[in-house]
Amino acid sequence: MPLRRPVDRWLLFFAVMLMAIGMVWVYSASWVRGASGGGGAATAFLVRQLIAGMLGLVLMLLLTQLDVAALQENIRPLQIAYGGLMVLLIAVLIIGPKVNGAHRWIRLGPFGSIQPSEIFKPLAVLMAAAWMVRNREAWNDGFGSLPKLVQLFLIFIPPMGLILLQPDLGTAFLIIFVVMLIVFLGGAPRWIFAVTMPILGLVGFLFIWMTPWRWARIIAFLDPWADPQGKGHQAIQSLLAVGSGGLLGVGPGQGQQKYFYLPEAHTDFIYAVIGEEAGLVGTVTVLALFMGILWRGYRIARRSTDSYLRLVAMGLTLLLVVQALMNMSVVLSLAPNKGIPLPFISFGPNSLITSLICLGLLMSISKDASA
Amino acid sequence: MDPRDRRLLTGRLGAFQAAAVGMVCVLLAVYAWLQLVRHGDFQQLALSQAVKERNVPAPRGIVYDRNGHRLVDNRKALHLVIAEEDLPRDPAVVEALAAALGLDAEPLKRKIHTWRQGSKGRSLVLMENLDEAGIALAERVRSRFPFLGVDMAPRRVYLGDELAGHLLGYVGEVDDVLMKKEPGLYQLGEIVGKDGFERASNERLKGQDGAKKVLVDQLGREVAVSGQAPAKAGRSLYLTLDAGLQRTIQEAFGEEKGAAVVLDLRDGGVLALYSSPSYDSNIFLNRLSQEMVDRYIRHPSKPMVNRVTQGIYAPGSTWKLLMAIAGLEKGVIRPETVIYCAGRKNYYGRDFRCDKPEGHGGLSLVGAIAQSCDVYFYEVASRMDIDDIYATAEKYGLTVPTGIDLPFEKTSRVPSRDWKWKARKEKWYAGETISVGIGQGAVGLTPLGLARFYALLGTKGKLLTPHLFWGFRNEATNLVEPAPTPPMKDTGLDPRIWSYLDQGLAQVVENGTAATNPFVRQIAKEIPFSGKTGTAQVATFVDKSHYARQAKELKDHAWFAGYAPRDNPQIAFVFIAENAGFGSTSAAPMAAKAVKYWCVDRLQDPLPPPGGKIPDRFKPAEKPEEGL
Numbered sequence: 001m002p003l004r005r006p007v008d009r010w011l012l013f014f015a016v017m018l019m020a021i022g023m024v025w026v027y028s029a030s031w032v033r034g035a036s037g038g039g040g041a042a043t044a045f046l047v048r049q050l051i052a053g054m055l056g057l058v059l060m061l062l063l064t065q066l067d068v069a070a071l072q073e074n075i076r077p078l079q080i081a082y083g084g085l086m087v088l089l090i091a092v093l094i095i096g097p098k099v100n101g102a103h104r105w106i107r108l109g110p111f112g113s114i115q116p117s118e119i120f121k122p123l124a125v126l127m128a129a130a131w132m133v134r135n136r137e138a139w140n141d142g143f144g145s146l147p148k149l150v151q152l153f154l155i156f157i158p159p160m161g162l163i164l165l166q167p168d169l170g171t172a173f174l175i176i177f178v179v180m181l182i183v184f185l186g187g188a189p190r191w192i193f194a195v196t197m198p199i200l201g202l203v204g205f206l207f208i209w210m211t212p213w214r215w216a217r218i219i220a221f222l223d224p225w226a227d228p229q230g231k232g233h234q235a236i237q238s239l240l241a242v243g244s245g246g247l248l249g250v251g252p253g254q255g256q257q258k259y260f261y262l263p264e265a266h267t268d269f270i271y272a273v274i275g276e277e278a279g280l281v282g283t284v285t286v287l288a289l290f291m292g293i294l295w296r297g298y299r300i301a302r303r304s305t306d307s308y309l310r311l312v313a314m315g316l317t318l319l320l321v322v323q324a325l326m327n328m329s330v331v332l333s334l335a336p337n338k339g340i341p342l343p344f345i346s347f348g349p350n351s352l353i354t355s356l357i358c359l360g361l362l363m364s365i366s367k368d369a370s371a
Numbered sequence: 372m373d374p375r376d377r378r379l380l381t382g383r384l385g386a387f388q389a390a391a392v393g394m395v396c397v398l399l400a401v402y403a404w405l406q407l408v409r410h411g412d413f414q415q416l417a418l419s420q421a422v423k424e425r426n427v428p429a430p431r432g433i434v435y436d437r438n439g440h441r442l443v444d445n446r447k448a449l450h451l452v453i454a455e456e457d458l459p460r461d462p463a464v465v466e467a468l469a470a471a472l473g474l475d476a477e478p479l480k481r482k483i484h485t486w487r488q489g490s491k492g493r494s495l496v497l498m499e500n501l502d503e504a505g506i507a508l509a510e511r512v513r514s515r516f517p518f519l520g521v522d523m524a525p526r527r528v529y530l531g532d533e534l535a536g537h538l539l540g541y542v543g544e545v546d547d548v549l550m551k552k553e554p555g556l557y558q559l560g561e562i563v564g565k566d567g568f569e570r571a572s573n574e575r576l577k578g579q580d581g582a583k584k585v586l587v588d589q590l591g592r593e594v595a596v597s598g599q600a601p602a603k604a605g606r607s608l609y610l611t612l613d614a615g616l617q618r619t620i621q622e623a624f625g626e627e628k629g630a631a632v633v634l635d636l637r638d639g640g641v642l643a644l645y646s647s648p649s650y651d652s653n654i655f656l657n658r659l660s661q662e663m664v665d666r667y668i669r670h671p672s673k674p675m676v677n678r679v680t681q682g683i684y685a686p687g688s689t690w691k692l693l694m695a696i697a698g699l700e701k702g703v704i705r706p707e708t709v710i711y712c713a714g715r716k717n718y719y720g721r722d723f724r725c726d727k728p729e730g731h732g733g734l735s736l737v738g739a740i741a742q743s744c745d746v747y748f749y750e751v752a753s754r755m756d757i758d759d760i761y762a763t764a765e766k767y768g769l770t771v772p773t774g775i776d777l778p779f780e781k782t783s784r785v786p787s788r789d790w791k792w793k794a795r796k797e798k799w800y801a802g803e804t805i806s807v808g809i810g811q812g813a814v815g816l817t818p819l820g821l822a823r824f825y826a827l828l829g830t831k832g833k834l835l836t837p838h839l840f841w842g843f844r845n846e847a848t849n850l851v852e853p854a855p856t857p858p859m860k861d862t863g864l865d866p867r868i869w870s871y872l873d874q875g876l877a878q879v880v881e882n883g884t885a886a887t888n889p890f891v892r893q894i895a896k897e898i899p900f901s902g903k904t905g906t907a908q909v910a911t912f913v914d915k916s917h918y919a920r921q922a923k924e925l926k927d928h929a930w931f932a933g934y935a936p937r938d939n940p941q942i943a944f945v946f947i948a949e950n951a952g953f954g955s956t957s958a959a960p961m962a963a964k965a966v967k968y969w970c971v972d973r974l975q976d977p978l979p980p981p982g983g984k985i986p987d988r989f990k991p992a993e994k995p996e997e998g999l
Binding site: 181184185187239240242243244245246247275279280283284287291294298301302314318321325328329332334 | 383384387388391394395397398399401402403405406407409410412413414416
């Protein structure tokens, strides 16, 4: 029986800080939209986010009691979850409403909606880590490792395909990226990456190049000022928001960019609103909090005695942090916009709950550190 | 745990650490650069796009008549507009919009183009003064063209229908011609006076537009107002006009064409100025329908011409007073000089006929004026050179515009050798001078110019400047703050000469040409007044017995000019009724009605105000209309 430690309180602290900041700016960025929406309440979005936060915290506390290590031996729960999410991912395409040209949610009436692709993220980490650990013998076997990797690839093809069909390139990209990191950290031979990376890159490029609106986004990303009113609009408005913030910002709630200039001000571009209203201090604080999560996650992974838990801990940490860095890059126009929310902060009940699930799993792992 | 495993993980994690740190450094650097170094630029950019400056149109001043009756007021109006940042670029969109609104596409395209050049926060108005049907149309069209907006702005309302159309004029959006004529003075889309007093006193009436800074969302909707410089309403003002007198004259004219003007002899203030047919200024606030264009602009009766200031008519016998002055001053006649009228007289081989075929017999000056004897004034003219007549006319202010504060005033035409040479490249023939002697031939006067001359007779020689602007309204007391009276010039008319003219004019009404009309006689019994009839020939007829059967358009214009009351005159007036025959039968009765109103009715029973309300002069100040 391994030694037990108390849960990582720092991790919890960083996450709660991020959530608190998130609540402030979800309100700041959404009150006009909320007030002018159907319900008419300025707090409409905030309330939904708060409810999701409560629900997520409960889930998180439950998950801290979960024995994650057991999942490497008994993969039945993972298989069930995988099967269930596949059903949901198919259901999204069929019964999910089309919002902004994509099917992402399944409406549950008064209970909000669920976004299966979001919930799939932590499952992908658990699955990939389990696969890497269960087949660890194969990784030192040169070409013998190839069938195992192909099998892993095949496991991920159906859900990725369904997510791309929604279409949700950003989430698919994020999941593939994190899975590949787990594969890398799990000990897969380096030459695999030397071969697969260019292939994946080419496939990705073709995929984007063949869909005109995705291509247009890339073009807009490369030169937003070429079409400031049209395709470059988001990028420019985001830069304007961040740039006009200065060192200390214009003050919470005082920003102007969020009023219909900044698209998705309360979700994908909430970091830009923070940049405008809280300035460099705000952007750096949020960045620092994510670095804190990276630090604690890395520490949990390092101190864990179990290979599986290490991989899961690293995978979950990276899932949160990579997502955050991608979002921040988009806000800065360093990366094309792919609709990735900022974990813990962006409005989105599904995203928040998923982030808290990741956090619960990480905290569960943090208790196990026998070395 | 496999130690090899451990090493592997740690080693590969190290690579990660480096990548993460690198990424964070990049992000930090970019954020710091954006938020510290480029902060200023971005802030400027963000502000300039989010905050739009919008023009807040100021209401123009309200116009009152001299008794405080409202003539022009302001109301709120809705306009269908496009804000400057929403101007559509796609020609197909513009065409569809024009089709939906029933406008012409090409002018709209040009207008959108001009607006893009520099509208300075002023929205482009597509449809003005929306009525209920217009609002319904606007709402329908807006669902297809979301960039359309509806603005509330003050609009003009002219009270009293056609009471004072020519005098007040109307307002409208400043046009290209005016913009080019006085660059820098007007702004695109500004509402300016286009005609009448509105135009002449544009600077007095116009307010100072305000500006507001509004936060505009991507769809151009105003989200919040962040700063405001309130619009300053134009000052309200009083005209010298008497709306009751104006109405009396309007009613006197009825359907007759013609013109009338009444001047205040104290200062030259215009008490009434009516051009018939008149128009309702309100019609010109909106885009005219074809029907309206036909009715107002293309109609043969020329309702848009202000006949008082722009109509040039042969003065006929009203001109004889100037001839009398010229003759007396030149010394070719004396007041008591008797000239014999046999009904006609031959000059330069041509017979010039008198109005009275059997002749007036021997008449001195006073009698010649009273009986309007043509032969007397042929003789006076024949004893002078045309340039002498011109010099006299010049001395008494008939050769220049009167300087009234109305636009497009025409100058009366008094012939001279010089004039004829310039105009027709011909020399002057002495025979022409004879016709000028009775106000025919080349001589043509505006009714206003003639009125000024009769005001000169009424004031014993003062050359007044007719004017409509009396003074601004004191907002605290509601009383007029009289503006300085425009210049008056003493012409130095010999009082002895004047007294003969005065006598003549009095006799015209007492027992002369005007006394043939019973109505005039009756009024003159009550309020003695002085005046002169006149008949301006439109066509020459050999046989006047057919006169009654002639087509209306070929009938002569009838004049009556004079002043009242006879002793201590207060007003001078000129009436001309087009194609109405003799001055005594049509113009003189109208003048008599005006005189009666001014001297009697006005004091006993003033007309109810034309649609406005009389301000109580003892009431505390009214609040100026807000938001108008």
